[in-house]
Amino acid sequence: MRTLVATPTYNEAENVVPLVERVLVQSPEVEALVVDDASPDGTGDLVAKRMEEEPRLHLLRREGKLGLGSAYLAAFRYAIDHGFDRVVTMDCDFSHDPRYLPDLLAGMEEHDMMIGSRYIPGGGIANWPVHRRALSAFANAYTRFLLRMPVHDCTSGFRCYRVSTLLAVDPFAVRSSGYSFLYEMVYRVHRAGFRIGETPILFEDRVAGASKISRSEIWRAAWHVLGTALFPPKLPAREELSRR
Numbered sequence: 001m002r003t004l005v006a007t008p009t010y011n012e013a014e015n016v017v018p019l020v021e022r023v024l025v026q027s028p029e030v031e032a033l034v035v036d037d038a039s040p041d042g043t044g045d046l047v048a049k050r051m052e053e054e055p056r057l058h059l060l061r062r063e064g065k066l067g068l069g070s071a072y073l074a075a076f077r078y079a080i081d082h083g084f085d086r087v088v089t090m091d092c093d094f095s096h097d098p099r100y101l102p103d104l105l106a107g108m109e110e111h112d113m114m115i116g117s118r119y120i121p122g123g124g125i126a127n128w129p130v131h132r133r134a135l136s137a138f139a140n141a142y143t144r145f146l147l148r149m150p151v152h153d154c155t156s157g158f159r160c161y162r163v164s165t166l167l168a169v170d171p172f173a174v175r176s177s178g179y180s181f182l183y184e185m186v187y188r189v190h191r192a193g194f195r196i197g198e199t200p201i202l203f204e205d206r207v208a209g210a211s212k213i214s215r216s217e218i219w220r221a222a223w224h225v226l227g228t229a230l231f232p233p234k235l236p237a238r239e240e241l242s243r244r
Helices: 016-024 043-051 068-081 098-107 130-147 163-170 179-193 213-228 240-241
Strands: 004-008 030-036 055-062 086-089 113-117 122-125 159-162 194-198 202-204
Touching: 004 016, 004 068, 016 030, 016 043, 016 098, 030 043, 030 068, 043 055, 043 194, 055 068, 055 179, 068 098, 068 163, 068 179, 086 098, 086 202, 098 113, 098 194, 113 179, 130 179, 163 179, 163 213, 179 194, 179 213
Parallel strands: 004 030, 004 086, 030 055, 113 194, 122 202
Antiparallel strands: 086 159, 113 159
């Protein structure tokens, strides 16, 4: 099973090479893709230099800061076009530790999507102030309630999809390009009847650099969840799925 581990980057020069190196030692079947949004700190150049010695490392350079959701879509398209069986998404700041990759991939033997979860037994959050913990817990409770999903961590970006599942739920029709992209993808997979599993992770605050999420992005995500609940996205018809 060929697995692509994709990480979106913007100004992650301090983290990107150590992160991908730790990803690649997890399994010889794993390859890494960095989707860089024209980072002015030279993130893309560091990856390009490391690629000269590492054939399992790949780079997509984009023309500007185009958003998290569109970076995930670029990774999905790369995985589809290059014949990968599974695609993992994770942050570049070590808040998602590569040591959890084997557990995430093991769960794919019985599921179509796996989530690295902070909110199941064995999971947790380290180095966050009380207000961030409260906000994250509320966001997940809010999303689970409105979208009626049996998933404990709807907002985790550390997850694995079967490529066949992606083709079935049509991620390229997702209406958000920000952090709410994460909610809608779980919702689409759940509504389409696929199996979603969770494995515990300890989420740790970034090692270096600055957080990219803003208060306005949080509000947009909240409104997007409400809009999704009131006006559910249309999934591909069953007869269309059978042709894919």
